[in-house]
Structures are given as structure tokens and as C-alpha cells.
Amino acid sequence: MRIDVKKTYKLYIGGAFPRSESGRSYEINDAKGKFLANPALASRKDLRDAVVAARSALTGWTSATAFNRGQILYRVAEVLEGRKAQFIDEIVALEGSTRSAATKQVDEAIDRWVWYSGWCDKIASIYGSTNPVSGPYYNFTTPEPLGVVGVFAPQKQSLLGLVDALGAVLAGGNTAVVVASEKFPLPAISLSEVLATSDLPGGVVNILTGKTVELLPWMASHMDIDGMDISGVSANLEKEVRVAGVENLKRIHAFKDATPQRILSFTENKTVWHPIGI
Amino acid sequence: MTFEYAPAPESASVVNIADSYGLFINGKFVPAKGGMTFPTINPANEKVLSKVAYASKDDVDKAVAAARAAYTKVWSKLSPAERGKYLFRIARILQERAREFAVLETLNNGKPIRETRDADIPLAAAHFFYHAGWADKLEHAGVGNNPKSLGVAGQIIPWNFPLLMLSWKIAPALAAGNTVVLKPAETTPLTALFFAEVCQQADLPPGVVNILTGDGATGSHIVNHPGIDKIAFTGSTEVGKLIARSVAGTKKSLTLELGGKGANIVYEDAAIDETIEGIVNGIFFNQGHVCCAGSRLLVQESVHDEVIEKLQRRMSQIRVGDPMDKNTDMGAINSSAQLAKIRELADVGGEEGATRWDNGCELPAKGFWFRPTIFTGVTQAQRIAREEIFGPVLSVLTFRTPQEAIDKANNTPFGLSAGIWSDKGSKVLWTAKNLKAGVIWANTFNKFDPASPFGGYKESGWGREGGRHGLSAYLKGGK
Numbered sequence: 001m002r003i004d005v006k007k008t009y010k011l012y013i014g015g016a017f018p019r020s021e022s023g024r025s026y027e028i029n030d031a032k033g034k035f036l037a038n039p040a041l042a043s044r045k046d047l048r049d050a051v052v053a054a055r056s057a058l059t060g061w062t063s064a065t066a067f068n069r070g071q072i073l074y075r076v077a078e079v080l081e082g083r084k085a086q087f088i089d090e091i092v093a094l095e096g097s098t099r100s101a102a103t104k105q106v107d108e109a110i111d112r113w114v115w116y117s118g119w120c121d122k123i124a125s126i127y128g129s130t131n132p133v134s135g136p137y138y139n140f141t142t143p144e145p146l147g148v149v150g151v152f153a154p155q156k157q158s159l160l161g162l163v164d165a166l167g168a169v170l171a172g173g174n175t176a177v178v179v180a181s182e183k184f185p186l187p188a189i190s191l192s193e194v195l196a197t198s199d200l201p202g203g204v205v206n207i208l209t210g211k212t213v214e215l216l217p218w219m220a221s222h223m224d225i226d227g228m229d230i231s232g233v234s235a236n237l238e239k240e241v242r243v244a245g246v247e248n249l250k251r252i253h254a255f256k257d258a259t260p261q262r263i264l265s266f267t268e269n270k271t272v273w274h275p276i277g278i
Numbered sequence: 279m280t281f282e283y284a285p286a287p288e289s290a291s292v293v294n295i296a297d298s299y300g301l302f303i304n305g306k307f308v309p310a311k312g313g314m315t316f317p318t319i320n321p322a323n324e325k326v327l328s329k330v331a332y333a334s335k336d337d338v339d340k341a342v343a344a345a346r347a348a349y350t351k352v353w354s355k356l357s358p359a360e361r362g363k364y365l366f367r368i369a370r371i372l373q374e375r376a377r378e379f380a381v382l383e384t385l386n387n388g389k390p391i392r393e394t395r396d397a398d399i400p401l402a403a404a405h406f407f408y409h410a411g412w413a414d415k416l417e418h419a420g421v422g423n424n425p426k427s428l429g430v431a432g433q434i435i436p437w438n439f440p441l442l443m444l445s446w447k448i449a450p451a452l453a454a455g456n457t458v459v460l461k462p463a464e465t466t467p468l469t470a471l472f473f474a475e476v477c478q479q480a481d482l483p484p485g486v487v488n489i490l491t492g493d494g495a496t497g498s499h500i501v502n503h504p505g506i507d508k509i510a511f512t513g514s515t516e517v518g519k520l521i522a523r524s525v526a527g528t529k530k531s532l533t534l535e536l537g538g539k540g541a542n543i544v545y546e547d548a549a550i551d552e553t554i555e556g557i558v559n560g561i562f563f564n565q566g567h568v569c570c571a572g573s574r575l576l577v578q579e580s581v582h583d584e585v586i587e588k589l590q591r592r593m594s595q596i597r598v599g600d601p602m603d604k605n606t607d608m609g610a611i612n613s614s615a616q617l618a619k620i621r622e623l624a625d626v627g628g629e630e631g632a633t634r635w636d637n638g639c640e641l642p643a644k645g646f647w648f649r650p651t652i653f654t655g656v657t658q659a660q661r662i663a664r665e666e667i668f669g670p671v672l673s674v675l676t677f678r679t680p681q682e683a684i685d686k687a688n689n690t691p692f693g694l695s696a697g698i699w700s701d702k703g704s705k706v707l708w709t710a711k712n713l714k715a716g717v718i719w720a721n722t723f724n725k726f727d728p729a730s731p732f733g734g735y736k737e738s739g740w741g742r743e744g745g746r747h748g749l750s751a752y753l754k755g756g757k
Contacts, residue, residue: 127420131745133727134404141731141747226736239527246522248691249515249534249737261422261755268693268735269747272710274720 009039009185011046011209012192014053015202021045026210028185031096039185042210044218047177050206051224054148054175057203062145062173066121073117073170076198080110083194087159087187094184095158109163112258116167123171123263136276143267145173146251147226150219152212154232158184162191164255165229166205168262177225178207179216181232185209213237220244220252227251227266283597286604288391293382295468298329301337301491302474304344305484311336316493318467321388322601322610322645330467333490338459338499341488345430345457346505348485353457354427356483362413365453367480369406372445375476376400379469383441384601386468388610388646389564391602401726402445405744408728409449412749416454420746422755427455428531429507431752432500434521435470436513437463437612438567438668442726444470446743447510448487449728454752456508459488461500465613467491498524506530508752512569514666515692515737522740533741533751535569535733537666538694541687542572542723543709545680546580548699552721554588557672560697560723562596562650565608566670567616569738570695572723574663575652575674576683582676586654593637593650600642608670611646620648620669627653627662632673658689666692680705684712693735697723716742 010017019025024041040046061069080087084106091102128142149169154161158181169176180188192207208215216237219225221244230241231254238254245252253265298315300307310331317326333341353361372379379402380394389398416425431451435443440462451458462470474489490496494517501509501524511521512535525532542560544553560572577585601609611617628634636649648669656663656673663673677683687696696715700706706720716734719725726732726744733742741751 129731129746131727131729131731133725133730135725135727137722137725139727139730141745242526243523246519246526249519249522249536249740251740259422259755264420268716269731269733269742270710270713270716270718270735271731271742271745272718272720273722273725273730274706275722 007037009037009189009209011040011042012189012196012205012207013046013050014056014206015196017192021049028094030093036093037186039189039209042208042215044215046208047215047218047222050177050208051148051222053203053206054177055224057201058147058175060201061175061204066124069170069173070117070120072199073113073120073167076194076200077110077113077117079194079198080113083190084110086190090186090190091159094186095156105157105160109160112160112163112167115258116171119171119260119263123260123267127260127264131271138274138276139271141269141271143172143264144270146266146268147174148224149174149176149266150222150225150228151176151178152216152228152230152232153178153181153188155181155183159187159191161232162188164258165231168258169229169266170204172263172266174266175204176206177219178205179212179219180207180209182210182212216241217244220250221247223248225250227253229266230254231256283605287600288381288384288602288604290381290385290602293378293385295328295382299331299467299471299491301331301333301341302471302487302489303337303341304488305478307474310334318386318465320385321465321612322642324644327385328468330471330491333461333492333496335499337490338496338503341459341490342430342503342505344485345459345488348483349430349457352483353486354455358414358416358455361455362410362453364480364482365406365410365413365449368476368482369403369410371476371479372399372403372406376403379441379472382472383469384609386466387437387440388601388612390606390609392604392606393564398439398442401728402441405442405445405449405728409453409749412450413453416753418746419750419753421750421753425753425755428752428754429456430505431456431458431508431510432503432506433458433460433510434497434500434513435460435462437466438564438569440466441469441473443512444473450743450749450752451510452486454749456752457486459490459500459506461490461492461497464493501525508532510751511535518739533743534739535743536737536739538569538571538692538734538738539574539664539666539690540570540572540695540697540715541574541576541713542697543683543687543699544575544577544581544585545700545705546578547701549701550581550584550588553585553699554592556697556699556721556723557589558592558596561672562608562670563724565611565648567612567668568724569666570717570724572695572697573667573672575672576677576686577674578683579676579678586674589652590635593652596637596639596650598639598641598647598649608650611648611669614646616668617646617648620667620671623662623665623667624651624671627656627660627671627673630660630662632656632660632662658686664690680709684709688714691737694733694738695719
């Protein structure tokens with residue numbers, strides 16, 4: 001009988017896979033209570049390292065052409081498709097869902113990446129504008145990337161919920177610091193392996209596993225995070241997050257589905273005026 | 279050489295200010311609970327213009343109830359096209375009464391009649407006209423299918439552009455189908471009260487617009503009122519954050535237009551004479567009481583001396599004095615409190631080692647005044663390079679490379695406006711792309727238009743006002 005080679009589930013920061021600097025981990029069991037893995041229990045310092053990585057990657061990612069960003073997101077879908085079986089197995093084990101439900105979730109997640117990849121070079125032409133001002137000026141408004149966005153992925157639908165959030169942040173040209181579903185973190189970590197092999201520059205996406213209540217206040221009050229997707233944060237924690245986020249007026253949003261407005265929530269509209277004349 | 283001008287005063291007789299004004303609730307002027315009032319003055323001579331009612335919590339309750347009833351029973355049931363017609367009417371009445379409003383705004387605010395006549399009032403009317411046309415086209419507002427109004431909007435506006443800020447708030451709110459409770463600034467209530475008369479003349483259904491005069495406490499009652507669905511605020515970042523914390527965790531949506539410390543970047547290839555005009559317009563327009571003022575001048579080192587010499591010469595021609603004189607360029611500071619704040623920061627600028635220069639003009643004995651002032655040799659850590667002064671004070675810094683200009687321009691928690699002066703198109707667009715600011719004026723400054731979205735990055739606020747993007751802040755996407 002062959003003994004399986006089991007995977008060590010680690011963090012994903014700046015394109016590398018470190019353990020938590022704190023040396024901590026926590027136990028994840030499958031839906032039937034059997035041990036599955038010891039993912040890293042990320043600390044405040046890991047979060048700060050992830051923000052530094054995301055900020056460093058921002059200039060490169062935002063200055064890539066929208067077409068290029070779209071190609072890279074499409075590449076993510078391609079690589080994900082090739083590793084479908086692994087994600088289905090993880091979701092069945094963790095979430096306790098049926099194989100067909102898990103397959104549906106993974107299929108939708110892949111298709112959602114494809115959908116988001118197509119938005120990269122359309123969002124500005126549909127939601128930007130040229131504005132007919134009363135005077136001899138050329139005036140236009142474009143949605144530009146917000147910056148570094150913190151993501152608390154939904155606890156359930158651990159892959160699809162994460163892709164819904166992450167795709168919007170990336171299609172808008174932002175970089176991300178993600179805190180994975182606390183109970184079902186394994187698909188997020190496996191996704192980081194997909195991202196690491198999909199031409200996505202290191203640091204554009206950083207993924208932490210750990211306790212929501214421990215990491216949430218530090219993310220909400222971090223002065224170098226520009227926005228947050230808190231779709232995965234329970235209602236009783238929402239007020240605390242929003243109050244802490246006021247310190248640097250973070251743009252904080254929660255969503256139920258994937259829409260162009262979700263992408264726009266993590267953009268800033270820039271309006272430029274220039275005189276017309278000779 | 280100095281130019282002598284004969285006095286050219288605008289007549290105040292075109293406006294008839296009553297001795298006192300009530301609150302405008304449910305289509306009528308009513309006294310505040312307990313009959314509380316406070317005086318409002320002309321900051322150019324400190325004379326009392328009128329007494330206005332002071333709205334307390336009970337008055338806010340009444341106004342919100344009126345706005346809710348108007349929303350439920352009338353305004354949300356009206357067809358969008360009909361709603362738009364009311365806004366067209368308001369726009370037309372503002373145009374008809376433009377001179378009256380311009381004079382009144384100048385008397386109550388202290389800004390020159392040339393600006394109220396040529397900018398504030400025409401832009402306010404244009405804002406209503408623009409949004410009137412949106413009322414029956416909301417499905418194109420970009421918020422998704424079947425857009426819906428939010429309900430009752432509580433709106434709090436500043437004193438720097440009283441009627442214009444009112445129009446930025448009320449026009450999109452009404453076009454989108456909301457009703458409003460608006461509080462004008464404590465020091466500049468009068469044009470909002472005259473606007474209430476315009477609503478009456480337009481036969482706007484009672485309760486659709488309610489105007490409450492008062493102070494910060496009145497504003498706080500509006501912000502915290504459970505019957506309000508949306509808060510829109512323009513003012514300081516400090517107060518904006520207080521409001522954001524109050525609203526956090528409630529169902530209210532919130533837009534904020536807050537402070538700024540706009541960088542005005544002058545490259546060595548700029549047309550210098552035009553640039554000088556742009557610098558002056560950027561910081562001395564409206565006495566510098568402008569959140570998007572170009573208050574940090576970033577000059578490329580090679581042209582620094584030339585720019586400063588020409589700027590000082592130009593500043594010597596700025597006419598400061600009677601706001602009602604048509605030749606006046608700069609009027610009065612809006613209040614003694616604001617004057618004290620400007621003086622404090624300007625004094626700090628000198629203490630921190632920057633070189634202070636002002637145009638030395640004579641100032642009237644009564645009223646609140648401050649000379650056009652610049653500081654040269656400013657460094658990034660100094661308070662006059664970081665804090666919003668909200669007055670006619672320009673801080674000058676230098677740079678060598680375009681990247682250094684960007685780094686310095688973005689080195690602030692604010693992100694409202696920026697200016698670029700260069701004759702090279704590709705450099706202008708590169709700079710615009712890299713600036714973290716919501717409004718960028720290239721080879722111009724301080725231009726405003728209802729079709730042009732306005733608002734800031736970072737701590738300069740949430741959301742936009744104007745254009746399709748501004749309208750969407752008063753709508754939610756439906757299913």
C-alpha cells in the first residue's frame with residue numbers, strides 16, 4: 001500500500017508560501033470530524049506583511065494594460081480548470097456537500113473567473129464618461145483602481161464566494177489581502193497555488209488563513225488598506241469594522257452576487273479637464 | 279504701476295431681506311420650537327442682516343416626518359417626467375431671480391459679487407436644469423436594472439458656496455425621487471431660505487424640500503435621525519469622520535465631500551503667464567475657501583524664481599475689499615472663527631521656517647479680512663504643507679523630476695483635486711494618470727459643471743457629485 005504525500009497548507013504572501021511568523025496553526029477537520037490539515041493561523045504581523053506585499057505589487061498591476069490583466073485572469077481560469085478534481089475533493093470533504101454540488105460550485109467559480117476577465121477592458125468604457133461641460137474643455141471621467149483591498153471571503157461556498165470577491169477586486173485593477181473562510185480554508189490555499197502558476201505577479205493576491213475575529217480589527221484599522229469587501233463578515237461584527245475603517249475612510253462594501261457594480265465599488269472615479277483651443 | 283478704479287458698487291436694493299425667518303417645513307415657514315433664533319451677519323461689515331430660527335431635535339423630527347410623508351404619498355408616486363418638470367421650474371426661477379440671489383449670497387457670505395453673479399448662481403441654476411433632465415432617465419444611471427430612490431435624504435452643506443452646494447445636494451436627490459431635509463451652514467443661511475421661497479413659487483409639493491437653519495447640533499440630530507435613509511455631507515474631513523462613525527452599522531447610505539490639499543504642479547515647459555493666472559484662480563478664488571483649492575504649488579526648480587516673481591507681481595494687482603464692488607477680486611473671510619484659523623496656521627508657517635509674503639494691500643477696518651499670502655521654501659513636513667487652511671494662503675514647494683512631483687503631490691491623506699501646467703500632452707496625461715485625486719485640472723483650475731463628477735480619493739470623501747456618477751449616489755439598484 002502506498003502512503004499519500006500530504007500537503008502542508010501555508011499562507012500566500014508576496015508570491016511565496018510562508019508559514020505564519022507566529023509559528024501557529026489550527027486544526028481543520030472534514031465534515032465528519034476527521035482530521036484534514038493544520039493550516040497556518042495568521043497573526044497581525046502576517047497581515048501587515050501581506051499589506052506591504054500588496055502595496056508593492058500595486059504599481060505594476062495597475063499599470064499593466066487592461067487587456068493584459070484580462071489575459072492573466074483568463075489564465076487563472078485555465079489553470080483552475082486543470083485542477084478541478086482537487087477542488088471538488090476539498091469542497092466535498094470540508095463543506096460536506098455532495099459531489100454534484102461541489103462540481104457545480106467549482107464549475108461556477110471557473111466560469112466566474114472567465115466572466116471577470118472579460119470585464120477588465122470594458123469597465124472603463126461602459127462606466128466612464130466624457131462629460132459635455134459648458135465651455136471649451138475636454139472633460140472625461142474614468143474609474144481607476146482604488147488600491148489595496150482587504151477581502152473577508154464568505155464562510156460558505158468557500159471557493160465560489162472567494163472568487164466572486166477576488167475577481168471583482170482584481171478586475172478593477174486592485175491588489176488584495178484575503179482572509180480565507182475560517183472553517184473552510186483549504187480551497188483558498190489551493191487557489192493560491194493556482195494563482196502562483198498563472199502569470200499573476202507575486203503580491204497581487206495575498207491569502208491568509210486564521211481567525212476572523214483576530215484579524216478583522218487589524219485589517220479594518222490598517223491605514224494602508226484602501227477598501228474592504230466584508231461579504232464574509234457576520235452582521236454582529238459589521239459595525240465594529242465600519243467604525244474602525246473610518247480612520248482612513250476605507251471604502252467598505254458587502255455583496256451577495258457578482259455584478260459590474262461590485263467591480264466599480266473598488267474603483268475611484270477620476271475626472272480630468274483640459275482646455276480646447278489653438 | 280497701479281491701476282485706479284472708480285467704485286462700481288452693485289446695489290443691495292434688488293434684495294429684500296426680512297427681519298426674521300422661520301424654518302421651512304412642509305412647504306411653510308414656521309418658528310422653531312421655543313422660538314429660538316440666532317442672528318446672521320454680513321462678514322464684510324459685521325452688520326446683522328436678519329434673524330433665523332434655530333432648529334432643535336423636535337424641529338428635525340417634524341421636518342423628517344414631513345419629508346417622509348411627502349416621499350410616501352406624493353413624490354415617489356409622481357411620474358418621473360412630472361418630477362423633472364418641477365426641477366425645470368426651479369432652474370428657471372433661479373435664473374429669473376439670479377441677480378437677487380447673487381447680491382444676497384455676497385451679503386451673507388462675503389465673496390465678491392463678480393463670483394456670485396458669474397459662478398455661484400448660474401452654476402446652481404444649471405445644476406437644477408441638468409438634473410431635471412435625469413428624472414425620467416434613471417435606468418441609464420449605471421446602478422443596475424430598475425433603479426430605486428433611497429427615501430428621505432438628510433443633507434448638510436458648508437458656507438463656502440451656500441446656494442451652489444444646496445443645488446449639488448437637492449437637485450440630484452429630487453431627480454432620483456428622494457425628498458430632503460437640508461441644513462445650510464450656520465453662518466450662511468439666507469440663500470437657502472430664499473430657495474425655500476423658490477420652491478413655493480414652483481409649487482413644489484409640501485415636504486419634498488425642508489430647510490432647517492441651525493448649527494452643528496442641528497446637523498447631528500439630522501445625522502442620527504432614524505427616519506432618514508441617506509446622509510450627504512460637505513465639509514471638513516474631521517466632521518465627515520464623526521458622521522461616518524455615527525452612520526456606521528445603520529442602514530443609512532452616506533456620501534461625503536471633505537477637505538483637500540490640492541497640488542498644483544507647474545512644469546518648466548508650461549506657458550508661464552497663463553499658469554500664473556491659474557495659480558491665482560486656484561488659491562485666491564473665493565478667498566481660498568475652496569475644498570479643491572490648489573493650495574500646494576509644486577514648481578519645477580528651473581522655473582521657480584520666474585514663477586514666484588511673476589506671481590508676486592500678479593498678486594499685487596489683486597483687489598481686496600468691498601465684496602459688492604464689481605471690481606473686487608477677493609472679498610471677506612466668512613467668519614471670525616475662520617479668520618482665526620487662517621491666522622493661526624499662517625503664523626505656524628512662519629515659525630516653522632517658511633518665508634512669508636503678502637501683497638500688503640489695505641484692508642477695511644470692519645469685517646474679517648486676510649491678505650493674499652504665499653509661503654516659499656515650504657517643506658513637506660510643515661503644517662502649511664499638510665493641513666487644509668481654507669483661506670488665501672499658498673504654500674510653495676519645488677521638484678526636479680516628474681516622478682518627484684507625483685510623489686510629493688500624492689504625499690497627503692487627501693485626494694480631492696490637483697492641477698497640471700505643461701505644454702506637452704503626453705506629460706499632462708501621464709501626470710493625470712498618476713495623481714491620486716478625483717478632479718484634475720490640466721492647464722486650467724477651479725472649473726465646475728453639473729455634468730462633471732466632483733469628489734475625492736482617500737480622506738477627501740466618499741462618492742461623487744455631478745454627472746451620472748453623482749446621480750447614482752441617490753439611487754440603489756433594484757431587481
